[in-house]
Structures are given as C-alpha cells and as structure tokens.
Amino acid sequence: MTTSPHDVIVVGGGNAGFAAAHAAAERGRKVLLLERGQEDMAGGNSFYTAGATRIDHDGLDDLQDLVEPDERHDRTEVPPYSSQEYLDDLLKVTEGRTDRAMAEVLVTESQAAVRWLHGLGLKYRLMYERQAYDRPDGSYLFWGGLHVGNVGGGEGLIADHTAVAQRLGTEVRYGVRARSLIVEGGRVVGVRATDDTGAEHELRAESVILAAGGFESSPDWREEHLGEGWANAKVRGTPYNVGDMLAAALEVGAAKGGDWSTCHSVQWDAGAEDNESNRELTNRLTRQSYPLGIIVNRDGQRFLDEGADFRNYTYAKYGREILKQPGSIAWQIFDAALRPMLRTEEYDMPGIGVHEADTVEALADAMGVDRSVLVSTIDAFNASIDRDVEFDPTVKDGRAAKVDPPKSNWASPLETGPFYAYPVTCGITFTFGGVKGDLDGRVLDESGAPIPGLFACGEMLGGLFSGNYPGGSGLAAGMVFGRRAGSVA
Template sequence: MSDIKIYETDIVVVGAGNAAMCAAISARENGADVLVLEKAPEAEKGGNSTFTHGSIRFSYNGVEDLKEIMPDLSQEDIDSSDFGVYSEEQFYDDMCRVTEYRTDPELASILTEKSFETMKWLTDHKVRWVPIYGRQAFKVDGKFKFWGGMIVESVGGGPGLVEALHKEASSLGVQILFDAMAVELIRDDNGVQGVIFNHNGNSAKVLAKAVILASGGFHANPEMRTRYLGPKWDLAHARGSRFNTGEGIQMALNIGALSSGNWSGCHSVGGDRYLPEFTEGFQKLSYPFGIMVNAQGKRFVDEGADFRNYTYAKYGRLILDQPGQFAWQIFDQKVTHLLREEYKGRQVTKVKANTLEELAEKLEGIDPAGFLQNVKEYNAAVRKDIPFNPNIKDGRCTEGLAVKKSNWALPLEDGPFEAYAVTCGITFTFGGLKINTATEVQNLLSKSIPGLYAAGEAVGGLFYFNYPGGAGLMAGSVFGKRAGEHAAHFIKTKETINS
C-alpha cells in the first residue's frame, strides 16, 4: 500500500449523475474544493440521469414563473398552450397520495417547497429547459393542455442535462475522475475522512473533510434485487445505468448507517419485451389509450386509473406478476397518433393486423380464444356516451367488468390494430440511507455520522410503491444542492472550531 495514490480535497462526491453534480456545483460555489468519483468511463457518465428524458416535476404558479426558467419561451408557445398551475400543495399532495401516505413528511416538504427555487438555480447554472409537447400535452381544439404536474424537460433530454451539469462543474473548478469506483469509506471516531477507491484498476484513496454519496441505488444488481425486492426480480429487465449496483449504499451500511424507505419497492415500468438491458427506448407508456392483456388474453390492470405520470412506475411490477412475465399492449387506429415516440423506433416488438382475429394469431404467447373473448367483453362494456379527451381524466370508462378501465376507454374496433409486447423494467430502487433534513446520513442510533451526506437514489424514505413522474430528478437536484451546501458549511464550522 506504500505506493497507493493519495488525493486530498475538501469534499468528495461519489457518483456523477444529476444529484451528484448538483452537490458538486453547490459545494464548490459555497467555497469548497471538490473531487467527483465516477465509476463509469466518461462516455457512460451520469448514472440513471443520462437515461431519462430530462423531464422534471416542480411547483409553479403560472406562466410568469415558467418564463423565469425558460426565458426563450415564445409568445406563440404561451398563446397556444394551457400550462396551468401546479402549487407546492398539489406537489406535496401527489407525493403523499401516490406513496400511500408513507413518504417522509419532512423530506417531501423540502422537495416540494424548494423545487421551484432549485429550478431557478439550475437555470442560473446554464441548464436549459423546454416544454414537453407531445408527451405531456395533446392539441385539442387548437390548444395544448398540459397535465399531470410535469411540463418541462431539459434541452437534450437526460444526456443534455448531465452534459450541462458536468460542463458547469468543470468551469467552476470541480475535478472529476472517471473509471473511479468507490469501495470503502475512511472513518475514525470523529467521522468520515475520505474514500478508498479503484481508479483504472489501481487502488487509490482520497482524504476529505466530508463525503457526499450520490451513487444511485441497486437496480443493476440482480443479487440485491432478489434479496430485497423478492422472487422474480432477478428476471426483470434492467433499465438505466449498468453501474448502479449499490456499493455506495453498502459502504455506508458497513460503517453503521441506518437504512430507510421502501427496500422492497422500486420504480418499475412496462417496456419492450426483447430489447437488450441498459439500452434506451425501452419504455412503452401510452397504455392509457389502449388495453394490456396477459398470456391468457385477459386484462389485469386499470390502464386508465390515472394519468400515466402517476401509474407507470408501479405497473411494471404487475406485468412481472403475470404468467411468463410479459403482456401485450393493444391499440386501434383511433389512438395510434397519440402513441409516444418510443413506439416508433426500429427496435420494437410489434405486430399489426387488419382484424382482431388476425391479430390474435400474431400475439406470441397469448391464448387467441381468451383474447378475443376478453376484447368482446371489453368493447361491450365501454361507455360510449362519454366524450374521449386525452388531456383530462375524461371519465370515459367501462361498466360491469372485473377489471374496470376508469378513463380513456375506447372500444377496439377500427383496424388496422397495433400490438406491442412488453415486460417489466426496473429503473431505480426506493430503499436507501436515512438522512435528516440537512442530508446528513444517520447512524443506527439515529445520530448524524459526521462528514457523511447523501442525495439522489442513495436516499430512502421519499418514494414508496410508486412515485410521481419527474419527482426523482427533482429530488436529486433539491437534495444534491442541499448536500453540497451543508457539507461546505460543515467544513467551515469544523475549521472555525479547530482554528
């Protein structure tokens, strides 16, 4: 160990995605020297953030607020769009409702109250935003109406967000090491003092006054998935970064950190059955406008229970529970123009047929007779007297079925029909480390571990069973920024006491 390379800095950040880079930028602008350790090579940097659309949820009180974060918003966009209002109270209520009121109330309050302020901070640090036309609003009667509390995405999607944050961090003097996998926290009786890591195959360590863990969850680790999420989760399709295998969380647990949150829960979506793991384009999220059937040809979920934003992160689990861990999404010509862009790629498991009978024979793994019978019953149950409107929860439902469809119910009758084979994809895990409102990691005695902070998917307690779309990126930004501020303040306080 005598020739091990030793680095020294004020703060070391483990990870290099949205939460990590917000932490690094925040710590740097608060006067700290910062070193970032990124496990991935530079070409694959950014963790799960790179695999997102860059869609982010935040509270706002109308178009004047939106102009603060989108100064290029044109008058034409404003005139042709109903952006609505999404208050802090609505955001908080959504957090509570979709997590079945298990979300940590203090962390959820910080997330919702600081969301707009953090969006302005990101804008000040050269992250650019645009409205999400097409995925979050449809043109009805000449006007786009946004729904579901999520209206903007970063320019360039997730990769654009990561690139903007990395560029800003570098311009501020943050040092980033790629191919640098953290393996152990250095600690003594006074707290955490740095990180041992592997850099390009060589052991190294960084001595630091504080450590911020923002290295994601364990969605890419089949052993941890099965241990914590349960049987069949080793069979789930892994989305996002292949580098999110849980070491950051484990390092903290190894020194007595307290775990928190929904360790048996995760963000799981429906997506292409045969697309390779860790590739983009997996999600297939237009299911509210069609039906989903299992191997028996039966519907098993209320596709129209709510806006896609509030159901997609839990419906993957339901697909995993079906025979063979797959399903088919079925659409007719009335809605194919509403399908999101991920349905139009080349790597899509899709079949098309002019009649339902022809379609039934093409659906691999599906009982044709069961499928046709279930579609017949579904078509007969649709309330055709209620108008269809994709921009609102229109109440166009079914009646008399064991599995109801609550909104956007349209009979499957206009060919050609399109069907897409889907399976369960895991995006990120909900269990993680217990932090307090200052993002300090707590120990088994519920006391702060001096010098250790956490943000992003490494934190548990915010999401249970489900999550509101876009809340993950927002949480990473809010708590990443907060971790950087508090870690920098901790250092200053420590130096004052020691001087």
C-alpha cells in the same frame, strides 16, 4: 496511493451528485467527483431519463423566464401546480408512506432548485411531446403536474452539468469505482476506490457525499430485497448501480432509510434486441401510452386498470404488475383509431417490438395468445364502455369500461383495424430504499445521530418514495437534496 487535496468528495456523477458538487464548489470548497463510468458511460441513471422535472409553479407566466422560447407558448395552457398539489400527489401515490418532512422540503424547494441550476447554465423547456395534447383549435393543454424538462433530455442534463462543474473548478475523475469508506476517530474522511487499471487509491477529504444510486442493477440484491422474480427485470439505466456504496455506508453504521422492498419500474419494450442500458434510445424503450388502450397477459386477459389515473401517477408501479404475469410479459393493444395518438418518440422508431394485424384473431396468432380468449376479452371490453361520455385524454374523463378489472378513464373501443400489440416486460429504473438522513443529507446511524463527515443525496437517500412516485419527482429530489448536502458538507 493516498491523496488528500480536496475538501469534499462526491461519489456518483448523476444529477444529484453534480447538484451537490455545484453547491459545494460555489462555497469555495475544492471538490472531487468520482464517476464509475468512463466518459462514454457516465451520468448514472440521469443520462437515461427524459429530463422531466416536477416543480411547483403558478402557470406559464411563472415559467416563461425559465424555459426556452417556443412559438407554441402563445397557444399553450399550463395549469398552475401548487406545492400543496405536489404534496398531495406524493401522499396519494405512496399511500401516505412518504417521509412528510422530506416531502415538504421537496415540494417547496423544487422550483428554486431548478432556477438555481438554470442560473448556472442548465437549459429547460416545456415538454410538449410528453405532457401536452394538441387540441382541435391548434392550442395545447398540459396535464398531470409535470411540465418542465431539460433541453436534450438526460443527455443534455448531464452535458450541462459537466460544463458547469468544469467552470466551477470541480475535478471529475471517470472510471473510478468507490468501494468503501475511510473512518478515522469516528469520522468519515475519505473513500477507497479502484481505477480502471485495477489500481487501488485512498482519497481523502473533510466530507464525503454519496450520490451513487440504488441497487437496481444487481440481480442478487433485487432478489434479496424486492422479492422472487426480480432478477428477471430489465435494467433501464446505468449498469453500475449495484449497491457498492449502500453496502459501504451500512458497514460504517448507517441506518437504512425508506422502503427497501419496492422500486420504480415501468413497462419496457420486450421485443427490442438491445433493451438494457441502451445509451442511444435511453427512455424511448418505455411504452407509456397505455392509458389509451388495454393491456393483456399471455393468457389474453386484462389484469389492471389502465385508466386509473394519468400515466404520471401509475407508470412507475405498473412494471411490477407485469413482472407478476406469466412469463413476466404483457401486450399493450391499440386499434387504428388510437394509433395516431401514441407517443411518437416511443412508438415510432425502427427495431421496436410490435405485432400488427387486420383482425383481432390474426393479432392473437402473432402474439401467441389464444384467439378465442383475446376476442372475448376485447368484445367484453368494447361492450361495457359508456359511450355517452365524451373521450378526452386531457382530463380524467370518467369514460369507463365496466368490466373486471375496470378501466376508469379513457375507455375507447378497439374495433377498427389494423390492430397493434406492443410486447412489454418490467424495466427497473431505481430502488426506493437507501440510507437514512436528515433534511440536509447528513447520514444517520441507528440511534438517529449523524455520522460525522458523511452525507447522501439522490437515490441513495431513502424516505421519499414507496410503492410508487409521481413522475419527474426523482430528478427534482436529486437537485433539492443534492443542493442541500453540498451547501453544508
């Protein structure tokens, strides 16, 4: 069946796809958005996020009209986060491998994109439970450059986007899997797709915007591009990002963009029963209070610097480090003094993986780790801490454990029972490689020329991230470059 009543087809119903659809619809374009999932499985990876969005801003006064009211605001300090700081963070965590032109667009347009979406109906708030510490005087201090998130997290983000699309007249079709692109006269003029009955469709439009994510949900693609062992990673988000539209774009001559050999991966609950694509718990299966404690492998040994930086700048690469460990498993260890400081939304819920014991020896038994090795690891760690330096989780406090590997900040001795060990493995979020595009998302061929009628945004547009990324910049990038693509498609 062939249909062609639309000006723009958007493939993918996550944050980037909806941003592109809204921008096109505001221009009076008739938009069709194709979502592979049915309504109860829709939203792409965006549904599974906490909704955290990294933007440049001048502090709390600059954000008051953007975020929902909260009685805590009067007792809250939100340090300004400039576009230059944002750019510096991107350059730091990617070790200079970010596309500089794309990065400069992201850091200067992120707040404007969020304000645009807020004006359309998306709701935002300050993320107290994830990005602020409460101080003894009852005040709150935000840290790490990431302060704003969606009301209702990823679920709220997609619900708000869907309501906006409906109001703007965008047609959303669920259960439709785009398979390939239609090219006529050198121009992309539509997509071939199948619906949930298996029926095939040819859907045509003047432009096609690809927002269908990366290839993280395909074990074969992960092994091919990320390397040996990556088939064992747990899929945090949508099961549908298997590379269909990446393959389709490459087939019509698109050039690869960005780093195809690395990805966003985190420490993920290895003990929970339903720990892949969990629509109920979503991101709550991450374990992100690790900078406060230590991480050991099944040999009872530490293998990374838990306190190298705020977790916003290390969490997306530490899943990879755990995948490299024996059995692709590790344990985050805390004592009774640290336990109250752990993120409630991640460490306090039924069914999570955790071992608890009154002594380190008993904890080792519960973990299946050699007693003497774990005791030796913790004793050496405790003895090496510079206790003259004050422990302060709101800043990089320089309170170090001078062991190998070192812990550069937030070193707190593990000496007060009971002790806790949380088993973690590698949870993959999204891949960093995509297609190459210009700053408006026009997909480029190997010669650098735009492929007429073809655009990309979100995780499909490669170039911003490599090896690591600053937390919250993925959703921001989807909004910024989705808006740009939809404004020209």
